[in-house]
Amino acid sequence: MLENSRKEIALSVRGIKKSFGGVEVLHGIDLDATSGRVLALLGENGAGKSTLVKIISGDYEPDSGEISVANQTFSKLTPITAGNLGIRMIYQEINDAGTLSVAENIFLGRLISKKGFVQWRQMRREAQRILNDLEVDIDPNALMSSLRVGERQVIEIARALSDKAAILVLDEPTAALSGDEVDTLFEFIDRLRDKGTAMIYITHRLDELRRVADDVVVLRDGNLALSSSDARNIDRSILIEAMVGSKIDEFGRPKMNLIPANAEPLIELRDAASAGSFEDANLVILPGEVVALYGKVGSGISEVAEAAFGVQKITAGELFINGGPPARSPRNAIGLGVGLLPADRKREGAFLGLSSGMNLVAPFWSGVLGGTFWANGKKERTSFEKWRTALRIRVSESGADKAISFLSGGNQQKVLLARWLNAGSKVLVLLEPTRGVDVGARQEIYAVIRQLADEGVGILISTSDYEEVVQVADRAVVMSAGKITSNLDYHEVSVVALTDASGG
């Protein structure tokens, strides 16, 4: 069927460079999107995919290079010119209006109207025609919120195509979709291909490539690492190497940690599932080990970790904490000796207006760690001083009394980590512990984590950063689309293995 479509170049990018704050993040990228073909754009976080796409959509202006669309060449695009040229973006988050009908959503922002009155009948007819054209069997009168996520994604695309879309950019469109919804989307993409639409498909998932892509481009650190027009037959290991490059051997592994054979599990999941988040999860955390739960955003890693803390509810299977029943709430979990470092420091972790000392002792306000009536301001200070030295928290002399918001991100994170050390937690669940933390502080946090493990604390790290896994974890559990895809032991943990397992 590829051979049947027209094969003219719809969009061509040459020598695109882009810097932010003096740091060049794109070092001259060439790329062609062909009508009737799907170009997969691969790359790790930070490789430059988003920046490149934003240049194509007109959101960013390139420093140099040019973009050609329909035989016209531009040194830059604006969102308006990009729109006029038929470039359409589909984002992974669905931005529709759930309370409106399918037809209204297709024409959102440009309802068909005459003299100020919406022409409902004409609009429904048009919507029906567009849906028929795309061979989509969805009632244009249906409420958007009544559709499944995959169908909504399709309507989003229909909206993008309802006027002259020539080039469609899909940014990880399957991130939020379930298995058969992904199939719906892929069939749809196939039909668009047959109609001659040029598509750029951004993804992390290597095996989607085989199903959906014709061409492939891999970016690594702002460079073109690989370019091929035979996406379906390219060897998987070649793609992985192109994505991770020389990073493979860059990171040192921690010393191997010997766990006593008779150790009782601190956290144990048996065939556990949480509806809509993960299923069939089996996982054991023993005292003294650091287990990484690795996967992309949306793979279910954070939900599994949060289940151990009583935030996420288990809907099937079993979860044991210290061999007993699971925590019903965070409060309950704290009583069981579990501590959680949330992923979003500002929104979920820190009390920004309160002092560092108070932030540190906050778990003692739960009442489950031995409640008192009076707050102990002196203890807030002495505890802070203790951990400030141990964790090398950098702050001025009056640090304990100063609002935590005065600290840098890395130092704030250390305070939040110290919170649980101070509370004497036996199990730590750390979500993205070094996100937004500078490199120096990151190494210090890793050192603390290893030291805690040596002291017998069990640690579960949920992370989407493979460097972190390699540097800190004894072993890794890899997840993708809500399922555990791989269990890597101490010797198996490597960037390649992680990337391979998470992309599967």
Next chain:
Amino acid sequence: MIRFRRGAQIASLVAAAALTLSACSSSDDAESTDAAATATVEESPSEEVVVEETSEETAEVASGEFVEFRGAEPGSGEGVTLGIIALDDSIPFSKSVSDGFKEQAEIAGATLIFCDSKLDAATALACVKNFEAQGVQGYMNFQPVADAGQEICDAGPQGVPVIAIDIAQGDCQTAFMGANNARAGFIGGEGLGNWVKENWDCKIDAWISLEDFGVGSVNDARMDGQREGFESVCGPIDEATTQVRELDAGRQDIALTAVTDTLTALPDASRIAVVAINDDGISAALAAARTAGREDQIAVSGMGVDKISHCEIASGGQWAGSAAFFPERYGEIGIPYLIDAVNGVTIPKELLVDHLYVTENNIGDFYDVSGC
């Protein structure tokens, strides 16, 4: 005195708008005292008085044109069917009026069909249609929207006498019955003047007026009336030697603070006359003076003769008296006159209720003060 027929259109519009507003607010606020409720419903006539009449005529009103309380003759209403549209009986003033009418209708032996407008002209319209169906031979109308009066006239039974209560009700209105705020104020001020004359030889250091600026012309009628009444006894208040304070304090708790502060501001005043739009303000003024240890330095006079005033007045202390409105006695005028009208007797176009000054000496005639 022709007040309503000849009314300038603008005046009635303004009055109606003001009335509607205050009526609405009273449904929210549900003013607590008789006096305040009166204030709320009486804007229409007062407004028109202000617009139409010369000051001479106002003085005439103040001098008093009223009808005596008659009370219905037992049996005088046998076989007569009457109707009453109430203002809103969740307001105490309205309820007192309604209860009085019911009582008098029963004495007269007349059938009284009761219908509550609940401060809504549309409900009142439904009431008169219902009256028509039930063969009502004459009715009292206390619905709040003056503008809707004509429409209600047209929708109701035709050719039957109608007595409007406190609010003008279109061309079917046979008579207007209601309170006279300027008169009430005047006798109140007069009463205070008599007290001051007797005790302080008409010499005062300060004149404190606790008003409710929110109710507009009714406030003006009452408060101006009180000052005029006072001056009719003791002569004009000399603002060079007498501190005059007009405070927006129509509520107990606000009056308490305001009077406390004002007493503080007037440390040397030892003869202070206090008037208020209602008895609540006066009771608060008295409380403030007691707290400041200056009770004997004030003389007060109220409006309404509310329950809270009874024992204070009866004790013969600094509370000289209060002007009574007698809403519960409206029926003693309304029912006999309406029965007269039904029987073809011509009745006065104005049935203004008498406002009596209730003091230590006569309070026992109206209220039981034996428990004080």
Next chain:
Amino acid sequence: MNTMDEGTVPAVRDEVSVASTLGLSRPPRRQLPETLALVMVLGALILLFTLTSPVFFTTNNMLNMLTSIAVIGIMAVPGTILLVAGQVDLSVASAAAMCGMVTATLAQSMALGSAVAIGLAVGLLVGVINGFFVTVVGVNSLIVTLGGLATFFGIGQLIGDGQTVLIRDFGYIGTARPFLNIPMPVIIFGITLIAGFIVLKYTVYGRQVYAIGANPVAARLVGIPSRRVIFVAFILSGLAASVAGLILVSQLGAASPNNARGYELLVVTAIVLGGASLNGGRGTIIGTFLGLMIIQVLSTGLTLLNVQSFWQSIATGILLIIAVSFDRLRERLSPS
């Protein structure tokens, strides 16, 4: 898509690492700047009125002013606790009036002591009801207490049939001066203030309140029983409302359902003026006291100067706007 712009990450990291080497991300700020500003505003007002009115700066007037703010102030203490926890109680004033009506009405037919006890119990019940709807049902406190405002006012009217109800021999808590010639309302207000100050500053409960207001999600994740804490704050607020209502009744010797109407806004004005954030997490009892004093000094001062009450209303209104603007500016200027 990756919502974070990959390109800017290096730049951000640079800044962070520089900041962390310095140990601070921002230059240190003065402690308590808002309280300082309040003290200055209050001082300026006091000076102004002292110079313009001979009776302003007298013991008598100072006691009068404290007596006048006692009713609002007693409600403002738990009000501060609630606002710090990110909640608001707009029903306090009508609850105060209702409790006053209950006590005054019951006192006609039963022993005064029992009537007072029932009045206080009604305040407690108000707190329980508000707390239940906010913490158990999960309705926003603004909505719940706005509903309470109307409901309790209506009940107060219903109880007395809209009338002012007289109460006898109940002057003690409103008018007595048992100690150093200080009026009882001032003594009760003082005790409430000190208790509120201690609770917010020195107890674990106070810490919980600040934590919940500062970051409700984080509070849950460190195990703070947020709902229980907020429930207790509403109960304190209901109790304070009943005490305030009884003081008012005692001062007046009568209860009116209209009493205290609109005080809920004065309470919020004073608290916000005192430095509490409407978003929670910030606020002190001292600040609230200063806020109350500023409002009262302004009101008394203008009355003493015989300024028309229209102007007092305007001044209070402007004060409210300034208070909220302060709040917004502080939010914007505060480190995030």
